[in-house]
Amino acid sequence: MRHRAGVRARLSWRLLVVPRLALAAGVIVWAVIRVLTTRRRPQPPRLAPTADDPVGAALAGARPVSRFAGEALDADDLRWIVSVAELEPAGEDGFNTAVGLDDTVSSYADVATDGLEDALADQPGIDAVEHADRESVLVRSALSLPDVHAAAVRALLAINRQPRPVPRRRSLHPDVMRAVADGMAAVMGEHGFTVRSGTSFHRVLAGERLTQVVGLRDGAGHHNDDGTISDARVMLTVEVVTTDEREHILSMSYEPTPVTGIEDLLVRKALPLCRATASRAAIVERWVSGLPWHVPDRPRREAADIAARWGFRGHARDLLGHRNRRRP
Known part of the structure; x- marks a missing residue:
C-alpha cells in the first residue's frame, strides 16, 4: 500500500506541476514572439529649433508673481522647474513629449486648477495636451524639444498672471x-x-x-x-x-x-x-x-x-x- 501511495503521490505531483510548467513556457514563448513581431510606432520628425535659445526668448521681460506672500521669484528658475523629455508615441493620442514640473512650480501656479493644460494647448505648434498628474504633462507636437520647453514656460507664465479656473475640456450640454x-x-x-x-x-x-x-x-x-x-x-x-x-x-x-x-x-x-x-x-x-x-x-x-x-x-x-x- 505504501508503494502504491507513493506512486499515486508522484503521479499527483506530476499532474499538478507539468501542466503549469507547460503553460508558463507557452506564455514566455508568446511574449517573446509578441515583442519580436510588434512594430514600434515611428517617431514623427521634429522641426528644427526656431532660435538658439527659445526658452530665453520666452523668459525675456517676464516678471512672475508668487502665490505666497513675501516670496520673490526669479523667472530664470523656470529653466529647471520646467523640463522636457522625448517620449515614444503610444496609443491613438500619440503623445511624444513629457513635460516635467518640479514641486517649486506651486509658487507660480496651482497647475491642477489654474488651467495649465488649456494654456499650453493654446501655444502655437502644440497639437494635443493631457495633464496626466500634478508633476507631468503629456504633449503631442512636431516642435523641437527646446521649443516645447519654451511653450510650457510661456503657458505657466500666462496662468501665473491670469489663472483659468474653468477648464475648456468639460461636459457636453x-x-x-x-x-x-x-x-x-x-x-x-x-x-x-x-x-x-x-x-x-x-x-x-x-x-x-x-x-x-x-x-x-x-x-x-x-x-x-x-x-x-x-x-x-x-x-x-x-x-x-x-x-x-x-x-x-x-x-x-x-x-x-x-x-x-x-x-x-x-x-x-x-x-x-x-x-x-x-x-x-x-x-x-x-x-x-x-x-x-x-x-x-x-x-x-x-x-x-x-x-x-x-x-x-x-x-x-x-x-x-x-x-x-x-x-x-
Missing part, C-alpha cells in the same frame, strides 16, 4: 448629447431598439423577459472661445436587465469615442454583443464559455446564482465547480 443620440436613432431602430429614453435606446425581449439598453453617457469636449466644440467624445454602454425585477445582468462600457465614430462602434462591438446576449441561455453560455480562466460581465458566484435561478443548474454547477477546483 444635454442638448449636444441628445443630438448625438439622434444620429444613432435610425441604426438602433433597424435593430429593434424602438423605445427611447433621453440618450438611451431599449429593446424588449418579451419571450426572455429581458431588456437590452444601449446608451450614451459621460460626454466631454474641448469648448473653444468661439463657441464651437472640438474633440467631443462620449461613452457608449450596453446593459441587459430583467424586464420584471429590473435586475442588472450584464453591463459593458466602451472607451470614450469621438462622436463621429459612434456608429462604427455600434456596428463593430455594441450590436454584436446585443445579438450574442439576446436570450437567457446565450448569456449563461457566455459565462460558462469563459471557464476556467475568466467569467465575463460579473463575479463567478453571482453568475452561478443567476444561472441557478434561471433553471440552468448544470451551468451553475460548472461555474461553482471550476471556482472550487482552482482553490489551493
Whole structure:
C-alpha cells in the first residue's frame, strides 16, 4: 500500500506541476514572439529649433508673481522647474513629449486648477495636451524639444498672471448629447431598439423577459472661445436587465469615442454583443464559455446564482465547480 501511495503521490505531483510548467513556457514563448513581431510606432520628425535659445526668448521681460506672500521669484528658475523629455508615441493620442514640473512650480501656479493644460494647448505648434498628474504633462507636437520647453514656460507664465479656473475640456450640454443620440436613432431602430429614453435606446425581449439598453453617457469636449466644440467624445454602454425585477445582468462600457465614430462602434462591438446576449441561455453560455480562466460581465458566484435561478443548474454547477477546483 505504501508503494502504491507513493506512486499515486508522484503521479499527483506530476499532474499538478507539468501542466503549469507547460503553460508558463507557452506564455514566455508568446511574449517573446509578441515583442519580436510588434512594430514600434515611428517617431514623427521634429522641426528644427526656431532660435538658439527659445526658452530665453520666452523668459525675456517676464516678471512672475508668487502665490505666497513675501516670496520673490526669479523667472530664470523656470529653466529647471520646467523640463522636457522625448517620449515614444503610444496609443491613438500619440503623445511624444513629457513635460516635467518640479514641486517649486506651486509658487507660480496651482497647475491642477489654474488651467495649465488649456494654456499650453493654446501655444502655437502644440497639437494635443493631457495633464496626466500634478508633476507631468503629456504633449503631442512636431516642435523641437527646446521649443516645447519654451511653450510650457510661456503657458505657466500666462496662468501665473491670469489663472483659468474653468477648464475648456468639460461636459457636453444635454442638448449636444441628445443630438448625438439622434444620429444613432435610425441604426438602433433597424435593430429593434424602438423605445427611447433621453440618450438611451431599449429593446424588449418579451419571450426572455429581458431588456437590452444601449446608451450614451459621460460626454466631454474641448469648448473653444468661439463657441464651437472640438474633440467631443462620449461613452457608449450596453446593459441587459430583467424586464420584471429590473435586475442588472450584464453591463459593458466602451472607451470614450469621438462622436463621429459612434456608429462604427455600434456596428463593430455594441450590436454584436446585443445579438450574442439576446436570450437567457446565450448569456449563461457566455459565462460558462469563459471557464476556467475568466467569467465575463460579473463575479463567478453571482453568475452561478443567476444561472441557478434561471433553471440552468448544470451551468451553475460548472461555474461553482471550476471556482472550487482552482482553490489551493
